[in-house]
Amino acid sequence: MNVDFERCQSSNVVEPLGDDVRSLLGMPATDLDQIVNLCKRRGFVYPSAEIYGGFRSTYDYGPLGSLLLRNVKDAWVRAMVQQRDDVVLIDAAILGPPEVWQASGHLANFSDPLVDCTECKTRHRQDKLDDPNTCPNCGAIGSFTEARQFNLMFKTQAGPVADAGADAYLRPETAQGMFTNFASVLQTSRKRPPFGIAQVGKSFRNEITPQNWIFRTREFEQMELEFFVPPADGPSWYEYWCQHRLEWYRDLGIPDSMLRLRAHDDDELSHYSTGTADVEFMFPWGWDELEGIAQRTDYDLTQHAQHSGERLDYFDQATNERYVPYVIEPAAGATRTMAAFLLAAYDEEKVNDEVRTVLRLHPRLAPYKIAVLPLSKKETLTPLAQEVRRLVSDRYMTDYDETQAIGRRYRRQDEIGTPLCVTVDFDSLDDKAVTVRDRDSMEQTRVPIDQLLGELSGRLGF
Ligand SMILES: [Zn+2]
Numbered sequence: 135m136n137v138d139f140e141r142c143q144s145s146n147v148v149e150p151l152g153d154d155v156r157s158l159l160g161m162p163a164t165d166l167d168q169i170v171n172l173c174k175r176r177g178f179v180y181p182s183a184e185i186y187g188g189f190r191s192t193y194d195y196g197p198l199g200s201l202l203l204r205n206v207k208d209a210w211v212r213a214m215v216q217q218r219d220d221v222v223l224i225d226a227a228i229l230g231p232p233e234v235w236q237a238s239g240h241l242a243n244f245s246d247p248l249v250d251c252t253e254c255k256t257r258h259r260q261d262k263l264d265d266p267n268t269c270p271n272c273g274a275i276g277s278f279t280e281a282r283q284f285n286l287m288f289k290t291q292a293g294p295v296a297d298a299g300a301d302a303y304l305r306p307e308t309a310q311g312m313f314t315n316f317a318s319v320l321q322t323s324r325k326r327p328p329f330g331i332a333q334v335g336k337s338f339r340n341e342i343t344p345q346n347w348i349f350r351t352r353e354f355e356q357m358e359l360e361f362f363v364p365p366a367d368g369p370s371w372y373e374y375w376c377q378h379r380l381e382w383y384r385d386l387g388i389p390d391s392m393l394r395l396r397a398h399d400d401d402e403l404s405h406y407s408t409g410t411a412d413v414e415f416m417f418p419w420g421w422d423e424l425e426g427i428a429q430r431t432d433y434d435l436t437q438h439a440q441h442s443g444e445r446l447d448y449f450d451q452a453t454n455e456r457y458v459p460y461v462i463e464p465a466a467g468a469t470r471t472m473a474a475f476l477l478a479a480y481d482e483e484k485v486n487d488e489v490r491t492v493l494r495l496h497p498r499l500a501p502y503k504i505a506v507l508p509l510s511k512k513e514t515l516t517p518l519a520q521e522v523r524r525l526v527s528d529r530y531m532t533d534y535d536e537t538q539a540i541g542r543r544y545r546r547q548d549e550i551g552t553p554l555c556v557t558v559d560f561d562s563l564d565d566k567a568v569t570v571r572d573r574d575s576m577e578q579t580r581v582p583i584d585q586l587l588g589e590l591s592g593r594l595g596f
Contacts, residue, residue, distance in 0.1 A: 177197045202500075213385075220330060221359065226333060233441060240306060241287075245286060248282050253277040254277075290302050309463060327362045328361065337355070348469045358463065360462075360463055369409075371462045375427050387495070388478045406433035408429045413426075415478075417473075417477065426465050429462055435458050435461070491548065497595060501551065504530050504555070506519060509540055509558065555571040555573075567581060
């Protein structure tokens with residue numbers, strides 16, 4: 135059921151808080167609508183092409199969402215590349231020739247079985263039907279056509295001539311870029327197994343049933359690592375990456391109760407995989423995948439070596455051995471991870487008989503780290519407030535807001551997850567100090583402007 139777009143259409147109406155919402159006070163969001171509404175109202179995520187009625191299950195990331203999504207990807211690159219000495223980053227092309235997808239197996243196997251209902255003319259994924267003989271739309275029994283395989287890759291043409299030689303595909307995963315560049319990276323980076331190649335970028339899958347807002351969309355963003363190891367070390371590195379990846383989500387604020395690692399059953403495994411586990415998040419619709427960690431053996435490099443005729447292996451001079459490395463692949467979805475962080479961070483609490491909505495985002499993820507708020511719009515305050523803004527924005531993504539009562543501006547920053555507000559008031563003109571207000575505790579502290587950056591950095595942790 136494709137309800138996500140309709141959800142967004144009606145979401146600019148701010149509903150009064152009912153009893154069902156009040157019962158959630160002090161808890162992460164359990165209703166997707168809470169987040170979808172907030173995201174549309176505050177400029178995180180909009181339905182794409184909305185002035186033309188929207189484009190199915192496609193979303194645009196607004197002023198705050200684009201910052202949040204970028205911060206999610208930056209946090210991944212920081213943990214996976216910057217803080218290690220054994221992983222390098224690449225950025226491969228989205229367009230690729232059929233040869234790549236032939237070798238990877240996507241042309242032959244990356245498909246879903248589709249059936250049409252001859253009664254109501256709706257199309258369904260056969261493997262997702264509760265009852266393979268009953269149409270979930272009209273209830274007709276035995277009305278389905280034979281299943282046809284539907285390839286999920288977007289096909290297009292490169293160049294002005296539409297012949298078969300011009301066929302190209304939008305990548306359905308970033309991973310193949312790491313395999314096709316394996317030899318070049320090995321040669322130019324001076325790395326040797328165990329080492330990894332990481333990539334963050336867009337992928338495209340022509341999903342038959344995109345669903346659950348930005349969780350499953352046809353255009354999405356991935357954060358993938360291919361980690362190449364000597365074959366005997368595969369199992370221990372697999373264990374390592376499972377734990378390491380789980381930690382990453384924890385470190386950025388997802389509580390243990392909403393996170394789990396689930397090993398795949400044997401019948402879920404690809405034929406070449408010797409073990410796969412999913413990092414799962416407790417979404418409003420139940421446990422669902424944020425990331426898969428797979429042992430892919432030497433399947434991918436061997437396939438590309440056979441199809442390309444190039445040698446894709448490693449010669450270990452210490453042991454005088456030549457081998458095709460085994461691969462451990464932690465593959466995460468950036469956009470669905472962003473949704474998980476939003477859901478986990480969402481909180482409502484009662485303050486002075488009013489409900490305060492707070493996004494308790496980790497400071498690294500928060501779109502704005504700091505908001506500079508002059509107490510009043512009076513001209514006497516503006517020069518100093520702007521000076522403070524320039525000082526802070528040189529180091530941190532900073533919002534500047536000078537209209538409305540200060541209490542309402544604090545609430546607005548709480549709702550978009552800004553960890554710290556800096557208020558410039560009339561006393562500031564004399565004492566050269568400002569008030570720093572904490573999002574979570576709402577505590578306020580007076581800080582001299584010449585010590586402000588140190589104070590902010592100490593509180594944010596960076
Ligand atoms: Zn039907």
